[in-house]
Every structure is written in C-alpha cells, then in structure tokens.
Amino acid sequence: MSGLVSALLTAPASRVVFTGQAPVTAGQIRATAADLAPRLAGREPLFLHTVSAALFTAALLAAAVARRRLALPAHVQGGYLAEVGGTDAVLLDDTALSLSSATDAPPGSLKDAAEDVDLIFFTSGSTGAPKRIERRLSQLETESRALQATFGGETGPVQATVSHQHIYGLIYRIVWPVMAGRPSADIAAEYWEQLEGRLGQAVTLISSPAHLTRLPPVMDLSSQAPGLVFSSGQLLPTPAALACAAVFGRPVTEVLGSTETGGVAWRRQTGPDEPWTPFSVVTVGQDAAGGLTVITPYLDGVDPFPMGDRVEPLHDGRFRLLGRADRMEKIDGKRVSLTRVEEALAALPLIAEAAALTLPDRQGSLGAVVELTPTGQATLREKGAFRFGRLLRAALADRLEPIERPKHWRFVARMPVDAQGKRRISDLRARFAADPPRVPPYEVVSREGDTARLKVSLPADLIYFQGHFPEEAILPGISQVHMAVLIGEQTLDFVPASAELNRVKFKDIVRPGEVLDLTLTADRERGRLTFQWLRANGNEASAGVIG
Amino acid sequence: MTELENEIKAMIIDVLNLEDVTPDDIDPQEDLFGDSGLALDSIDALEIGVGVQKKYGIKINAEDKSTRAHFQSVRSLAEFVAAQR
Numbered sequence: 179m180s181g182l183v184s185a186l187l188t189a190p191a192s193r194v195v196f197t198g199q200a201p202v203t204a205g206q207i208r209a210t211a212a213d214l215a216p217r218l219a220g221r222e223p224l225f226l227h228t229v230s231a232a233l234f235t236a237a238l239l240a241a242a243v244a245r246r247r248l249a250l251p252a253h254v255q256g257g258y259l260a261e262v263g264g265t266d267a268v269l270l271d272d273t274a275l276s277l278s279s280a281t282d283a284p285p286g287s288l289k290d291a292a293e294d295v296d297l298i299f300f301t302s303g304s305t306g307a308p309k310r311i312e313r314r315l316s317q318l319e320t321e322s323r324a325l326q327a328t329f330g331g332e333t334g335p336v337q338a339t340v341s342h343q344h345i346y347g348l349i350y351r352i353v354w355p356v357m358a359g360r361p362s363a364d365i366a367a368e369y370w371e372q373l374e375g376r377l378g379q380a381v382t383l384i385s386s387p388a389h390l391t392r393l394p395p396v397m398d399l400s401s402q403a404p405g406l407v408f409s410s411g412q413l414l415p416t417p418a419a420l421a422c423a424a425v426f427g428r429p430v431t432e433v434l435g436s437t438e439t440g441g442v443a444w445r446r447q448t449g450p451d452e453p454w455t456p457f458s459v460v461t462v463g464q465d466a467a468g469g470l471t472v473i474t475p476y477l478d479g480v481d482p483f484p485m486g487d488r489v490e491p492l493h494d495g496r497f498r499l500l501g502r503a504d505r506m507e508k509i510d511g512k513r514v515s516l517t518r519v520e521e522a523l524a525a526l527p528l529i530a531e532a533a534a535l536t537l538p539d540r541q542g543s544l545g546a547v548v549e550l551t552p553t554g555q556a557t558l559r560e561k562g563a564f565r566f567g568r569l570l571r572a573a574l575a576d577r578l579e580p581i582e583r584p585k586h587w588r589f590v591a592r593m594p595v596d597a598q599g600k601r602r603i604s605d606l607r608a609r610f611a612a613d614p615p616r617v618p619p620y621e622v623v624s625r626e627g628d629t630a631r632l633k634v635s636l637p638a639d640l641i642y643f644q645g646h647f648p649e650e651a652i653l654p655g656i657s658q659v660h661m662a663v664l665i666g667e668q669t670l671d672f673v674p675a676s677a678e679l680n681r682v683k684f685k686d687i688v689r690p691g692e693v694l695d696l697t698l699t700a701d702r703e704r705g706r707l708t709f710q711w712l713r714a715n716g717n718e719a720s721a722g723v724i725g
Numbered sequence: 726m727t728e729l730e731n732e733i734k735a736m737i738i739d740v741l742n743l744e745d746v747t748p749d750d751i752d753p754q755e756d757l758f759g760d761s762g763l764a765l766d767s768i769d770a771l772e773i774g775v776g777v778q779k780k781y782g783i784k785i786n787a788e789d790k791s792t793r794a795h796f797q798s799v800r801s802l803a804e805f806v807a808a809q810r
Contacts, residue, residue, distance in 0.1 A: 510768050540742060564746035572760035580766030586744065 179326055179357045181319045183242045183291050186211075186235070186356060191282040195356060196232040197335065198364035205282035210236035211243065212283035214275070218244035223298055225249045225259075225269045231342050231352055232364045233275045238315075238352075242291040249298040250343050252308070252596075262300045262308050299345055301437045311437045313345070313476065315353070320475040321440045322354035324459045328444070329431070332406050336362035337376050338384040345437050346410045350384040370394040377402040386411040388595055390430060391418040399425050408433060410441075412600055413499070415531075419447035434499075439483055440476040443497070453496040462497060464489060470497070507536045509544050514582050519544070522577040523584075526570065528554035531593045535606050537586060546584035547606050549593045558589055586610060616641055617664045620696070628700040630669045634661070634711075638690035655684035658720045662709035666698045674725030675705025682722025686713055694719060701725075729803045733777075737799070740776040741769055753800040762798075770796060777802070783809045 180188070189195070191205030210233070218224060218240050226241075226248050228234045241248050251262050259265060295315040300308040326333075336355045340347040347366070355362040360382075367373045371394060377383065383404040390409050393399065403426040410433040414422075423429040429446035434454055436442075442462070443454035456462045461473040463482050470489035471482035488500040505516040516534040523532035523546060531549040536542050548570075550558060558566045567587040574583045588609040596602050620634040636643075642657035659682065667673050688694065688711075695712040706725035713719050734748035737757075756762030758770065765773075773796065774785050783806060785792060795805035 562745065562750075564743065564750060567745075568762075568764050571764035575760045575764075581768070583764075583766070586742075 179319075179323055181293055182315060182353050182356055183239065183293050183295075185359070186239050187288060187291060189359070193359070194361045195235070196230075196364040197361050198232075201361075202232040202277065202364060203281070206278055206280070207232065207236045207239060208283035208288060209278035209280035210275075211239035212287035213278055214240035215243040215288070218246045220244075220246060220268075222267065223247040223249040223296075225251055225264045225267045226271075227251050227254050227269065227343060228272050228275065229366075230272055230275075230277075230364050231362060231366075232277060233272060234342055235352055235356065236277070237270055237275060238295060239288070239291065242293075242295050242315075243288055245292055247296040247298065250300070250348075252300055252341070252343050258308070262310065299437050309437075313437075317440065317476050318345070318349050318353045319357065320459065321349055321457075322357050324457045324475075325349070325354055325441070326358055328457065329406065330358065333358070333360060333382045334380040334405060335360055336382050336384060337373055337404065338363055338366040339368070339370075339373075339389040340366055340384055340386050340411070342366075344411075345440065346386075346433070346435070347384065349441075350408055350410075370397055370399070375402070377404045379403065379405040382406040382408070384408050385430075387414045387418065390414055390422050393421065393425060400427065403427050406431060410435060414447065416447055416450050416452075420449075423448065436485065438476070439472050439474045439485065442472050442474065442485070451498055453492055453498050455496050462489075462491075464491065468500075470499070507542075507544075509536060509542060509581055512579075512581050514544065519546070519578065519582055519584065522574055522582075523548065523570075525577070526554075526573055527551065528557055528570070528573070530554070533593060533601050533606055534584060535603055537607065537610050539610070540586060543586065544582070544584045545586035545588070545610055547588045547590055547593065547609055549590055563587065563589065617668070618661065620665060622669055623695075625669070628670060628672070628702065630666075630698050632665065632669065632696045632698070633693055634665070634696050635693050636688065636690060640690070643690050651690050653688035653690075653719075655720055658684070658688075658711050659709070659722070659724060662696065662698060662707065662711075663724060665696065666700065666707050666709070670698060670700045670707075672700040672702060672707065674707040676725050678725060680706075680723040682720065682724075683718075684720045686717045686719045688713065688719050729807060730799050732780075733799050733802050733806070736776045736780055737773055740772045741765070751799060753803070754798050757796060757798055757802075773802075777806065781806050781810060 186204060186207055189204035191203060193204045194201040195204050195207055196202040214237060224246050226234065226237050249264065251259060251264055254269065254271065297313045297315060299311045299313060301311060336351055338347065338351045342348045342351045351362050370389065374397065381404040385407055386409055407426055407430045409430050414430060414432050419430055429448055432445050433441050434443045441457055442460050443456045445452045445454045459475050463471045465471050465484055468488050470485040470487045472485060473480065473482050477483055490498040490500055506513050507516055519534040520532050523529050528551060529548055530551045533547045535545055537545045561569060571583045594605040618634055618636055618640050620632045623631045623633055636653060642653055643651040659679065663674065693714060697710045699708040706723050708723050710721040711719040730753045731748050734751045738746060758765050777783055778785060795801050
C-alpha cells in the first residue's frame with residue numbers, strides 16, 4: 179500500500195473517498211487542497227480541528243504541499259486551546275474551510291507535496307494536563323500497513339463514532355481506509371440512531387467504549403450489524419464486550435495502544451481474561467516490576483516504552499493484562515493503589531463502575547465517583563447518600579485497608595467521560611467541588627449598640643449570582659434581604675421575628691466583584707431588622723425593614 | 726446529655742467533613758468504628774480526638790486502655806466528656 183499522500187494524488191478523480199450527505203471524491207479532495215495550500219505557508223504549527231474527515235484530509239494534503247506542521251487539538255474550547263498553546267495560533271476549522279466543487283485540482287498544482295507531514299497530538303492525559311506528542315504521518319502509515327496485514331480481508335466501508343482528532347480515529351477513519359481505497363464516513367455519529375441505515379455486514383465500525391457500553395435500547399442493531407467493530411481508547415469491560423458480541427453476532431475487535439506507542443495488540447473477548455495478540459511490528463516485554471513494555475514503530479528510540487499495565491506473558495506470544503500498575507497515591511503518608519481501590523469497588527454487586535481519586539481540597543483524602551447497578555440505586559434510595567457511603571466502606575472491609583477505603587462519595591447516573599470515553603480527573607474532581615458560599619466575606623467597620631456597619635465583598639462565585647442571567651450576572655434583590663438576615667445573625671446575634679418585609683426597595687443593580695456598605699440595625703423590642711445596602715458610588719442598592 | 730451528644734455529633738460531622746448527614750441521622754449508641762456503624766478509621770479517630778481536646782479542653786491519654794471504650798459511640802464519648810469536665 180502506498181502512503182496517504184500518494185494514495186490521494188494517484189486515486190482516480192471520481193473515486194469516492196468519503197461518504198455522507200453527498201459523496202466526496204478524490205478529485206474534490208485534491209481541488210480543495212490545491213485551493214488551500216497557498217494559504218498555509220508558515221513555520222509555526224497550524225492548528226487543525228474539523229468535524230468533517232474530508233476537510234481534514236484536504237487540509238492534511240495541503241499541509242504536505244506547504245510543508246507545514248499540523249497541531250491536532252482534541253477540541254477547541256477556549257481553556258483547552260490555551261492549555262495546548264493554541265491561543266494565538268491560526269485555527270483551521272470547519273468554518274474556515276470549504277470543500278471545492280471542482281472535479282479535480284489544476285494539473286501540477288500539488289506536485290510539490292511532501293510524502294510525510296509532522297503532526298502534533300495532545301493526549302487527554304490521566305493527570306488532567308494534556309501532553310504534547312509529536313508524530314509523523316509516515317508512522318501512522320506503518321501502523322496502517324500492519325492493520326491491513328492483520329485485518330485487511332475483513333474490512334469494508336468505514337462508519338465511526340469517534341473523532342479523527344485523536345491518533346486512533348485518524349488512523350482507522352482516514353489514513354488506513356484512504357491507503358486501502360475504502361470509503362469512509364465524513365462525519366462521525368454522536369448517537370447510535372444516526373447510524374440507522376448506514377451499517378450492515380459490509381461495514382467496518384470504528385467505535386470506543388463510550389458507545390459500546392451504551393448500546394441503544396430501542397434501535398435494532400442485530401439486523402444491521404457491522405461486519406467488523408473496532409474499539410480503542412480504554413478497555414472494553416467484559417460484560418459490555420459480551421453484550422456487544424451478542425448484538426453484533428461476533429466479538430468486538432479491541433485495540434490496545436496509546437498516543438505514545440500507537441497500536442500495541444488486539445483481542446476479541448469471548449470470555450473473561452481474554453489474552454491480547456501483539457501486532458507483528460510490535461515487540462512486547464516486561465520491566466522489573468512486571469509491567470508491560472513495548473517497542474513499536476512509533477518510538478524513535480529503541481528503549482522499551484513502559485505502558486503502565488501489569489502483564490502476564492503467555493507461551494504463545496500473547497499476554498494478559500492484570501490491571502494498571504502505576505496509579506499509586508500517597509494518602510495520609512501511606513501508598514495506596516487507586517487501581518486496587520477501583521477493582522475492589524467494581525467487584526461489589528452494588529457498583530457498576532468506579533473511579534477512585536485523591537481530593538487536594540480535602541487534605542488529599544480518598545474519594546470515589548461511583549456508577550451504581552440497579553440494586554445499588556435501590557439501596558441508595560432506601561438508605562440515603564450518607565448511610566450508603568458508610569455501607570460501601572464496610573463492604574470493602576475484607577479487601578481493603580481502612581486507609582484504602584474512600585471517604586467521600588459521589589453517586590452518578592453515568593461515569594463522566596470525555597468524547598474518547600476516557601475519564602478526566604478534572605471532571606471527576608469537579609464533582610467534589612465545594613458548594614458556593616452563602617454568606618459572602620465581610621468585615622465589621624463599626625458597631626454601636628445594635629447598629630453594625632460592614633463592608634461586604636460579593637465574589638463572582640457567590641451562590642446568588644449563579645444562573646441569574648447566564649450572560650450577565652446581577653445580584654437578585656431578594657438575596658440582599660437574605661444576606662442581611664444571615665450577616666445580622668452573625669454580627670448582631672439577632673434574627674427578625676418574622677419574614678415580613680416593610681418598605682423594602684430595590685433601586686440599583688449590583689454586579690459580581692463589587693464591595694458594598696451594609697448597615698444593619700436590630701430593633702430587638704419589635705423583632706425587626708433594618709438594612710441598607712450602598713454601592714461604592716454612593717447609590718442605594720436596596721433598603722428596608724424585615725420582621 | 727442529649728444536648729452534649731448532639732454537640733459531639735455536630736463536631737464529628739464537622740471535623741470529618743461528613744456529607745449528606747445531620748446530627749439526627751447518627752444514633753448515639755451506634756458503633757463509630759465497627760463496620761456495622763459509621764465505619765470510621767484510625768485517622769478519623771485521631772481527628773475526633775483532636776476535636777474533643779480542642780472543644781472541651783480534655784486531655785486524652787492514648788495509652789489508656791479505656792480510651793478505646795470511650796470512643797466506641799457518641800454516647801460513650803459524651804459520658805467521657807461529661808465526666809472529665
């Protein structure tokens with residue numbers, strides 16, 4: 179098989195390369211690339227993020243002509259782009275690109291195309307921060323040839339549920355099918371229902387545990403089962419793998435790999451502990467701690483790369499994975515394996531899936547985000563969250579030391595995962611974020627008898643700003659009454675006799691970040707609290723009598 | 726005694742940062758550390774010990790064999806605090 183660039187340059191102009199609402203031909207890809215290439219001159223990496231695989235491929239071909247490096251962010255949300263260094267970079271996306279309707283590129287316009295393109299990927303990263311990984315297109319082509327040698331006879335036109343912005347999607351949805359001359363879906367399906375009518379025995383489906391653990395309850399997949407289903411990104415739990423095999427009529431082909439190493443091995447689960455078969459271009463080994471190490475075409479050095487999984491080698495060259503080896507955390511000075519905690523949790527009949535993590539905001543103590551089985555959900559409803567958490571701690575007693583048992587629990591309907599089906603620790607930690615403060619920070623400026631004068635800061639994370647006009651937060655008037663009561667209770671040790679409001683007026687708008695003057699006077703005889711909120715400019719925000 | 730018990734429950738909830746629970750949810754006689762009750766651990770015991778010392782100014786002798794018995798439940802802890810004050 180020739181490389182991606184050659185395949186694109188030599189394919190007949192009318193060959194359909196991508197399928198979707200309208201088929202996209204090789205000629206259109208070339209014409210689009212020819213239009214685009216003159217715009218791509220430059221030294222800095224160009225950030226490319228598209229939903230359309232056809233536009234992505236055209237931009238990749240144009241980058242080969244312009245000799246431009248491409249950075250491939252996983253998504254383009256502002257915070258993430260800043261994290262991966264793309265804030266000031268030129269971003270090519272679906273809106274910046276458009277597919278040419280010409281039947282082919284002008285003769286000679288692509289003659290300078292390089293065979294290889296430098297690519298920069300960003301991992302989602304189990305530690306939260308995306309890691310930058312540089313690869314060459316030719317390395318992806320090497321893997322594609324190995325895939326063709328292993329699975330070529332079984333493959334067909336491609337449909338997908340994963341993005342091509344990650345190495346797995348890029349190889350399986352674009353590089354390999356284009357090299358092998360198989361048409362591929364332009365757009366990945368977000369929901370199974372979008373694949374209705376597009377599957378069937380001829381089709382190869384590129385998917386991940388995000389979708390394969392969530393088969394649609396009403397759609398009849400059996401009657402249109404794809405002939406070959408790939409899964410990668412994380413391990414497919416055995417029960418889900420068996421459920422898929424039952425629906426599709428044959429097992430899912432799971433690929434083990436990472437952005438660092440590329441594909442390492444594959445398996446088709448028909449029972450528990452199914453061993454993995456290494457790809458022919460990969461050499462697997464073990465480090466001193468029993469962890470899996472690999473040498474793959476992706477790695478420029480010859481040093482074995484540690485995968486972080488404990489492994490049991492078999493005599494026939496295959497191996498079994500025994501679980502992650504490297505997720506050790508110190509909790510109260512003791513080393514705790516988060517993997518072990520998760521395995522123990524997942525073994526409980528109440529729990530479907532569990533993620534263990536340390537919580538820096540809570541003295542580094544151990545927390546767990548847990549997805550429950552129906553039995554677990556029923557028990558949670560019966561016992562309440564606190565008692566249920568205690569019950570889980572007790573249920574772990576025979577497998578885990580006290581220090582290894584989570585102290586803080588979050589029970590979720592679905593384990594939070596990103597688009598690639600991976601857990602992001604930042605998403606998990608967000609589940610444990612403290613409630614926004616109800617009483618804002620304040621200082622007492624003066625106190626005379628039953629009158630207190632205070633300066634009150636209103637930070638943007640104050641609960642009363644939440645959701646009160648998402649575009650432009652303002653402080654609701656009634657919350658000024660509420661805060662006056664709360665602060666009055668703390669500073670004057672007085673609570674109004676009733677919630678009755680007298681002569682209360684709201685006059686001016688208060689925005690996040692302001693510091694207001696608050697004057698409170700307790701009329702203990704009548705059980706009334708008088709309040710006045712003044713803005714820094716002297717305007718009265720609100721005033722009145724409570725009680 | 727009930728008032729002191731409630732105070733101790735609130736202190737335990739506070740120092741251990743327990744969630745989704747009010748003092749009323751804790752039975753004063755239930756086992757604090759056994760797996761049938763609150764399933765607290767030795768670090769929790771340390772925190773509660775520090776909490777008791779801070780709040781009530783009581784010195785706790787970790788060597789004393791009876792200390793363990795005092796920490797059995799909210800009730801035994803309240804009795805211990807009441808006796809020491």
